[in-house]
Amino acid sequence: MVMSRPFAKPSLTFNQQIAHLQASGMTVADTPRAEAWLQHVSYYRLSGYWHVWKDNAGTGFLPGADFDAVCALYTFDRDLRSIVGGAVERVEVALRGSWAYQLAHRGGPHAYLDAALYEDRREFQAMLGKLATDTGRSAETYIRHYRDNYDDPALPAVWMVAEMMSFGQLSRWYSLLRDPALRQAIAAPFGLREELLVSIVKHLVDVRNICAHHGRLWNRGFRSPPRLPQRPAELGATLDASRAGNAAGQVYNALVLLIYLVRQLAPTSTWRDELITLLASRPAGDLVSMGFPADWQTRSLWT
Numbered sequence: 001m002v003m004s005r006p007f008a009k010p011s012l013t014f015n016q017q018i019a020h021l022q023a024s025g026m027t028v029a030d031t032p033r034a035e036a037w038l039q040h041v042s043y044y045r046l047s048g049y050w051h052v053w054k055d056n057a058g059t060g061f062l063p064g065a066d067f068d069a070v071c072a073l074y075t076f077d078r079d080l081r082s083i084v085g086g087a088v089e090r091v092e093v094a095l096r097g098s099w100a101y102q103l104a105h106r107g108g109p110h111a112y113l114d115a116a117l118y119e120d121r122r123e124f125q126a127m128l129g130k131l132a133t134d135t136g137r138s139a140e141t142y143i144r145h146y147r148d149n150y151d152d153p154a155l156p157a158v159w160m161v162a163e164m165m166s167f168g169q170l171s172r173w174y175s176l177l178r179d180p181a182l183r184q185a186i187a188a189p190f191g192l193r194e195e196l197l198v199s200i201v202k203h204l205v206d207v208r209n210i211c212a213h214h215g216r217l218w219n220r221g222f223r224s225p226p227r228l229p230q231r232p233a234e235l236g237a238t239l240d241a242s243r244a245g246n247a248a249g250q251v252y253n254a255l256v257l258l259i260y261l262v263r264q265l266a267p268t269s270t271w272r273d274e275l276i277t278l279l280a281s282r283p284a285g286d287l288v289s290m291g292f293p294a295d296w297q298t299r300s301l302w303t
Contacts, residue, residue, distance in 0.1 A: 014038045025061035026050070026070075034067050041074065048216045049073045052289070072283035077218040079278055085211035087258040087271055088204050091190075092167045094265050095201060098186045099174055100162035106182065109157035112173070119178045127172055131161060140164055167208055171201045191264045192229060199227040200257055207254055217251065219289035225250050226257065234300035235260045240293050252291035259301050276302070 012020060014035045018028055028034045037046065052073075053065035103111045111117070118124040135143055135155055143164060146156040155161065162170070175198045177183050183194035190197055203226035210217050230236040238256050255275065262271045279287070287296070296302060 012043075017043045021061075021067065024059070025055075025063075026053070026065045026067055028067045030068070037067075037071055046070055046074060049077070049218075052219075069283060073218070076278075076282050077216060078214075081211040081214065081217050083271070083275055083278060084207065084217065084255070084258065087262050088167075088208045088211065090265050090269075091201070091204060091258070091261050092170070092208065094189060095174065095186070096162040096170060098189055099170065100159040102182060102185045103158050109159070110153050110155070112158045112161070113153060113155065117178055117182070118176045120176060123172075123176055127169065127176070130169065131155065131165065134164065135161065138164055168205045171198075171205050174198065174201065189265065190261055191232070196227055196229050199224075200261075202226070203250075203254065204257075220251060222250050222254075226253070228253060238299040238301040240291060242293075250291055252287075252293070252296070255290075256301060263301075272301070 017038055018031060018034050021034075022028055050061070050065065050070045053061050053070075055062050107114060113128070115121055115124055132155060135147075138144070140163075142160055143156060146160060150156075165173070174183065174186060177186075180194060183198065187194040187197040192200070202224045203222060206222050206224055207217075209215075210220060228236075228239045228241055235256070238259075239253050240256075259272045259275070262269050293299075
C-alpha cells in the first residue's frame with residue numbers, strides 16, 4: 001500500500017519569511033529592504049542563491065550567511081544572464097542566416113522541404129508539421145504577406161521560416177541534415193567542425209532558454225553538456241576538458257565557447273572584456289561553482 005505524502009508547508013507572510021530566515025541563522029540587517037526583495041523577487045527564487053550558505057543538514061545556515069550577500073549574488077547572476085544572452089543571440093542569428101543561405105543556394109528557396117535531405121524521415125515529418133502549424137498561426141508581416149500572395153508551396157521560403165522558428169527548432173533542423181558537407185558549409189562561419197557545432201548549438205539552446213526564462217545560470221548544470229573541441233589549439237587549451245560530458249559546473253566551458261564564437265562572428269566585439277569586467281565584480285563568490293579552473297586567467301582566450 002502506497003502511503004500518502006501530503007505537502008504541509010504553510011504559506012508565510014513576508015515578515016514571517018524574514019523571521020524564519022533569521023531563526024535559521026541568516027543575518028538580515030535591513031528588514032524593509034529584505035521585505036522589498038521578497039515581495040519583488042520572491043522567497044522561492046532567492047532560495048536558489050542562499051543554498052550555498054546552507055549547513056550540511058540543509059535545515060539552517062552556516063555562520064556568515066547574510067541576506068545582502070544573497071541579493072548581491074542574485075544581481076550578479078541577473079547580469080550574467082544578460083551578457084550571456086547577448087552572446088547567444090549572435091550565435092543564433094548567425095546560424096539562422098547560414099542555414100538559410102546554404103539551403104537556398106543548394107536547392108532553391110524551398111530546398112528545406114526536400115525529405116531526402118534529412119537523416120530521419122519521421123522526425124522530419126514531425127518538424128514539418130510543427131512548422132506548418134506555426135506559420136499558419138503566425139502574425140508576422142512577412143509570413144502573412146507570403147500567405148496572402150502565394151500558395152505553392154504552402155510554406156514560405158527558407159529565409160522566412162529561418163527567422164520565425166525557435167532556436168531549439170533551428171537546432172533540430174540543422175542537426176538532422178544527412179549530408180556532412182552541407183552541415184560543414186553551414187558551420188564554416190563559426191570556425192568549427194560541423195559535428196562539434198551541432199553539439200554546441202544544442203547546448204546553447206539550453207543556455208538561451210535559462211537566460212530567456214530568467215533561470216539561475218551562475219552555478220547551473222545542463223542537460224546537454226557540449227562536446228569540447230580540441231582545435232583550434234587556443235580554444236582547446238582554454239576549455240576545461242576535465243569537465244567534458246559532466247552536466248555539473250559547465251558554465252565556464254559555455255563562456256569559453258561563446259568567447260570563441262563571438263570572436264569568429266564579430267572580431268571587433270568587446271564582449272569578452274565586458275564578461276571579464278563582470279566576473280571581476282562578482283560578490284565574494286566562488287568561480288569554482290561555475291566550473292572555473294584555478295588557472296583560468298592565464299589560458300589563451302582570456303588573455
